[in-house]
Amino acid sequence: MHDTDTLLQVLEISDRRRAERRDFMRTAAKVSIAAGGLSLLAACGDNDKWDGPSPTPTPSPTPTPTPTVTDADVLNFALNLEYLEAQFYSFAAFGAGLPASMQTGTGTQGAVTGGRAVNFVDPVVRAYAREIAFDELAHVNFLRTQLGASAVAQPALNISGDANGAFTAAARAAGVVPMTGTFDPYSSDEFFLLGAFIFEDVGVTAYKGASILLTNKTYLEAAAGILAAEAYHAGLVRTVLYAKGVSTTSLRTAAGQISDARDSLDGPSDLDQGILATDLTMSNIVPTDGNGIAFSRTAGQVLNIVYLNKAATVGGGFFPNGVNGTIRTSAASG
Numbered sequence: 001m002h003d004t005d006t007l008l009q010v011l012e013i014s015d016r017r018r019a020e021r022r023d024f025m026r027t028a029a030k031v032s033i034a035a036g037g038l039s040l041l042a043a044c045g046d047n048d049k050w051d052g053p054s055p056t057p058t059p060s061p062t063p064t065p066t067p068t069v070t071d072a073d074v075l076n077f078a079l080n081l082e083y084l085e086a087q088f089y090s091f092a093a094f095g096a097g098l099p100a101s102m103q104t105g106t107g108t109q110g111a112v113t114g115g116r117a118v119n120f121v122d123p124v125v126r127a128y129a130r131e132i133a134f135d136e137l138a139h140v141n142f143l144r145t146q147l148g149a150s151a152v153a154q155p156a157l158n159i160s161g162d163a164n165g166a167f168t169a170a171a172r173a174a175g176v177v178p179m180t181g182t183f184d185p186y187s188s189d190e191f192f193l194l195g196a197f198i199f200e201d202v203g204v205t206a207y208k209g210a211s212i213l214l215t216n217k218t219y220l221e222a223a224a225g226i227l228a229a230e231a232y233h234a235g236l237v238r239t240v241l242y243a244k245g246v247s248t249t250s251l252r253t254a255a256g257q258i259s260d261a262r263d264s265l266d267g268p269s270d271l272d273q274g275i276l277a278t279d280l281t282m283s284n285i286v287p288t289d290g291n292g293i294a295f296s297r298t299a300g301q302v303l304n305i306v307y308l309n310k311a312a313t314v315g316g317g318f319f320p321n322g323v324n325g326t327i328r329t330s331a332a333s334g
Contacts, residue, residue: 073326074213076152077299078223079143080323081206083154084306085199086140089133091115091159092185092192093126098154102140105153107324114160118186125189125240132196132233139226146222152324159318161186166318167195169308174261176254193241194254200234201272201287202262202297202305209296231294238285242275252276265310266301267333300331310334 087097095117103109120126144151158166161184171183176194185195207227214220238255245252256274263272273287288294297305304310308317312332315322322328 069213069326071214071216071219072147072150074210075143075147075219075223076150076325077323077327078207078210078226079140079147079152080155080319080325081203081302081306082136082139082143084157084159084318085203086133086136087112087115087154087157088159088185088195088199089129089136092118092195093129093133098137098140102137102144103154105144105151105324106149107152108155108321109153110156110321112154113156113158113320114162114165116161116186118189118192120189120192122189125193128236128240129192129196132236135229135233139229142222142226146219155319155324156321157318158320166308167198169317170198170258170261173264173308174254174257176257190244190248190251193237193244194251194258196233196237197241197255198258198262200230200237201259202302203230204234205271205295205297206299206302208294209298209302211296235285238275242283242285245275262305265304265308265333266297267304267310267331271295271297271301298331299327300329301333303328303330304333 083098083103090097091112092115097112097115118126118129120129161167161182163182165183167185168177168181168183171177171194172179172181177183183191183195185191204227207223207230211220211223211227214223241251241255245255252275256276259272259274263270266272273284275284277284286294300312303323306318307313307315307322307330309330310333311330313330314328
């Protein structure tokens with residue numbers, strides 16, 4: 001059976017299995033958003049009464065309410081990232097992108113620039129690429145299902161492997177290729193793995209960072225499940241790069257350069273790690289702090305990386321026109 005037909009059948013089956021959960025999650029979302037609104041109203045109540053002498057009336061500025069980030073906002077932010085990963089892996093593994101029905105939603109829908117099938121030489125890498133592609137497509141389908149009518153549309157994506165592509169811009173900034181060179185993640189098994197390495201670690205830190213923003217426990221449980229899947233993906237990519245780096249040491253070096261480039265975009269803290277440990281008798285497949293805990297990134301820091309810009313901005317890099325939804329501005333990390 002053709003790969004794209006298989007892909008659609010898998011999505012149909014997974015959608016049926018989630019039918020009952022979908023209804024519950026939609027109800028939970030409404031409750032969560034309503035609770036958020038009530039909390040905001042309560043904050044604007046009469047808790048700030050003045051108990052002292054009445055002062056001489058003077059004009060006072062109208063207070064500006066602090067924007068409330070809802071669970072739906074957080075899930076839509078994640079959906080933007082899943083669109084990016086799903087399109088990259090789907091093209092690389094199957095030579096086709098997401099069905100049109102999975103790209104609609106609120107906000108401005110955009111097209112995908114670039115993307116094509118990788119002519120895999122190593123059957124193991126091909127099998128891994130297909131597995132991750134199915135997972136990422138399922139993530140998009142899952143989040144869209146839970147968000148319902150509030151799901152954002154796929155924004156414009158640049159996953160091109162040509163000289164003007166976001167992958168090339170990222171690789172040049174990292175020093176993986178010269179400033180006049182081109183990085184094409186579809187050209188070989190090894191370049192595909194490095195392209196995947198750019199995304200997967202960021203996805204893990206994004207979900208961990210977003211976990212503190214979710215108020216609904218059902219959403220939190222679902223996000224934890226996606227985080228675990230992304231962590232498995234990241235560990236797999238890092239493991240294969242490390243193993244292939246035994247004979248091709250440039251792969252380990254390139255992974256370290258990509259890690260350093262991500263660190264240069266998301267602020268002064270040293271959050272990122274390559275695949276080599278300080279003690280060269282060990283690998284560094286799982287990047288953690290001194291307590292063995294994976295680190296987090298804020299939404300702004302995540303956008304710094306995917307926009308390829310350490311300044312506060314609303315688009316660039318892999319998202320030329322920015323992401324859709326409420327959370328769309330990168331942090332001022334310069």
